[in-house]
Ligand SMILES: Nc1nc2c(ncn2[C@@H]2O[C@H](COP(=O)(O)OP(=O)(O)OP(=O)(O)O)[C@@H](O)[C@H]2O)c(=O)[nH]1
């Protein structure tokens with residue numbers, strides 16, 4: 001992960017930021033043809049809707065404002081998504097009907113992709129530059145699915161994004177049994193429940209009131225502080241109830257208007273929201289309609305990085321070993337048997353293998369899962 005200084009405001013534009021169409025003669029170096037855009041301003045994309053890119057500029061200053069932009073022609077083929085840091089030129093006033101021009105996309109630190117599914121055969125980038133993936137699962141109603149959690153963990157590890165498990169509705173069922181599946185992972189867990197007496201008053205996007213326990217909301221707020229966090233969860237788990245508790249009334253009263261200058265967010269694209277009373281750079285990216293992330297290109301070695309106790313054991317593996325349950329002569333077996341990964345080695349290896357199989361690219365399996373996860 002790059003330094004915090006790169007996170008916002010800086011203009012670390014890279015030569016590889018953008019593909020410029022080759023010039024017709026093809027003789028001069030491309031850079032000479034590129035407009036300098038010296039007056040470009042950095043914006044953070046909060047949402048994308050029908051070819052219009054909503055960005056926040058001069059973030060965390062008195063001039064913070066929302067600017068709507070269209071992509072410059074040379075960027076037409078580049079996806080621009082929530083969380084992207086972009087260079088904007090033109091009318092940056094943010095006034096009604098003003099339209100800026102988006103001329104460059106800053107190199108992304110991380111990328112989350114949506115899985116291909118029946119409605120869309122292509123894996124697509126949905127969120128850029130996230131630091132954390134908050135996997136929101138209810139202890140009950142709806143029933144938790146460990147397969148969903150496992151796939152989300154794999155997607156996070158693969159993307160180099162820190163996962164965090166948020167269990168909601170612990171007032172309905174004790175989540176101890178569910179959490180036992182994850183106790184051998186190095187995974188932060190926050191357990192949330194309603195607290196009818198003194199809980200944080202909040203409302204779901206559907207208008208249901210709830211009081212969430214202060215302890216959980218505060219703990220989550222602390223984990224999110226200063227970070228860009230993506231929230232992922234099935235419909236009904238209490239995600240919007242929690243997001244509204246964290247972002248305050250602006251969103252609960254319908255709107256992203258505080259952030260986007262528009263009415264209620266109806267499209268299913270990701271939406272970045274500013275957390276209330278948080279440090280600069282604290283963003284929560286909600287992902288309506290996105291229930292899983294692409295696992296087609298998952299690299300076992302990247303998952304292994306989340307298991308530093310096991311990783312040295314792969315030196316014993318044959319080249320191309322997948323380290324999964326079907327691997328023959330996987331060096332991890334003897335490494336763990338000899339106790340080199342400590343007492344928790346065997347259970348950690350079992351967890352690793354479960355995750356590796358959750359991320360396996362069985363086309364029938366993933367199509368089935370995509371349906372089960374209720375993709376929109
Ligand atoms: N018992 C209990 N109910 C909760 C809790 N958190 C949220 N709820 C309720 O669960 C229902 C669903 O919550 P939402 O916040 O709408 O869930 P969501 O994940 O945003 O669902 P979608 O809006 O469909 O994406 C609402 O009636 C909430 O009041 C909780 O901790 N305990």
Ligand SMILES: [Zn+2]
Pocket residue numbers: 314317318321322323324327329330331332
């Ligand atoms: Zn191996």
